[in-house]
Amino acid sequence: MNTIIRTKGLCKSYHKKTVVKDLDLTVEQGSIYGFLGPNGAGKSTTMKMLLGLAKPTAGAIQIFGKTMNEKNRISILANTGSLIESPSYYGHLTGEENLKLLASMKQVPEAQVEDVLSIVHLNGAKDKKAAHYSFGMKQRLGLAGALLGNPNLLLLDEPTNGLDPAGIQEMRSLICTLPERFGMTVLVSSHLLSEIDQMATHVGILDQGELLFQDSLSALHESSRPNLRIHTTNDKKASRIFKQMGFATSYENQSLVLDSLSDASLYEVGKQLYAQEVGILRIAEDEASLEDIFLKLTGRSLS
Numbered sequence: 001m002n003t004i005i006r007t008k009g010l011c012k013s014y015h016k017k018t019v020v021k022d023l024d025l026t027v028e029q030g031s032i033y034g035f036l037g038p039n040g041a042g043k044s045t046t047m048k049m050l051l052g053l054a055k056p057t058a059g060a061i062q063i064f065g066k067t068m069n070e071k072n073r074i075s076i077l078a079n080t081g082s083l084i085e086s087p088s089y090y091g092h093l094t095g096e097e098n099l100k101l102l103a104s105m106k107q108v109p110e111a112q113v114e115d116v117l118s119i120v121h122l123n124g125a126k127d128k129k130a131a132h133y134s135f136g137m138k139q140r141l142g143l144a145g146a147l148l149g150n151p152n153l154l155l156l157d158e159p160t161n162g163l164d165p166a167g168i169q170e171m172r173s174l175i176c177t178l179p180e181r182f183g184m185t186v187l188v189s190s191h192l193l194s195e196i197d198q199m200a201t202h203v204g205i206l207d208q209g210e211l212l213f214q215d216s217l218s219a220l221h222e223s224s225r226p227n228l229r230i231h232t233t234n235d236k237k238a239s240r241i242f243k244q245m246g247f248a249t250s251y252e253n254q255s256l257v258l259d260s261l262s263d264a265s266l267y268e269v270g271k272q273l274y275a276q277e278v279g280i281l282r283i284a285e286d287e288a289s290l291e292d293i294f295l296k297l298t299g300r301s302l303s
């Protein structure tokens with residue numbers, strides 16, 4: 001798999017205050033990389049550095065295997081769409097006119113305007129002045145602009161900020177389809193755990209400028225494997241069987257509680273219980289939420 005974004009020791013300081021510290025980001029092709037962190041963690045600053053809009057204090061950035069520098073910046077950006085902060089548009093122009101203008105600036109065939117309007121479901125409102133768009137429509141117009149030129153990489157900074165629940169859902173579903181439909185790689189920032197949980201394939205957790213975790217979303221969940229709760233026809237006997245097999249249990253709310261087991265161990269346990277005529281009545285996992293995971297990593301709550 002190709003690495004689309006790689007940073008090494010990326011740092012940014014403002015007025016001697018370090019806001020991004022030694023960041024080693026790896027974003028693989030075709031992933032939706034959820035860049036998660038509380039307000040002020042340094043997500044926007046990082047994304048601005050990736051786009052060459054802010055100069056790193058130290059470290060290096062590679063995008064599409066090319067070093068981000070003056071020489072490569074234009075060719076990297078030609079393949080990168082972005083939505084950073086509020087999208088800019090001309091209020092007195094219609095949505096379509098705004099996109100046509102952008103298409104000519106990006107030197108993209110005008111025919112693509114229809115395509116991106118359709119992707120973001122704005123065809124019906126394309127003749128309306130952008131000033132009369134709702135906030136959600138403006139965000140979608142911004143996304144349409146970012147999609148012009150069919151970029152390989154999309155950087156979206158809190159794209160659902162300020163949207164109502166329906167708008168959030170729509171933006172999220174849109175983003176989720178992009179890798180499969182268009183082969184895009186998406187880096188999307190959010191301060192909302194649930195959002196990343198529902199959208200991302202990979203996660204980077206940033207806190208006070210430092211990357212605390214980076215891996216697939218499933219690895220994140222895996223790393224905080226939940227407790228297992230089992231209620232049987234004879235919990236006392238089951239507890240002894242678990243103990244003989246090397247698994248410590250406690251007893252809470254009429255269930256045996258134990259650390260999560262691998263599939264293979266659980267299979268063995270099931271066989272033993274069955275062999276000794278103990279029936280399983282209920283089995284459940286206490287799923288750790290991303291909120292719990294964040295708390296564990298930082299010692300603080302995210303929201």
Ligand SMILES: Nc1ncnc2c1ncn2[C@@H]1O[C@H](COP(=O)(O)OP(=O)(O)OP(=O)(O)O)[C@@H](O)[C@H]1O
Pocket residue numbers: 014015019037038039040041042043044045046158191
């Ligand atoms: N141009 C700037 N000059 C000085 N300080 C800045 C500048 N831009 C950002 N900062 C500071 O850098 C830190 C990180 O800000 P950044 O906007 O990158 O965070 P964020 O994770 O994107 O959070 P948010 O979602 O609130 O934008 C903050 O403390 C912010 O005040």
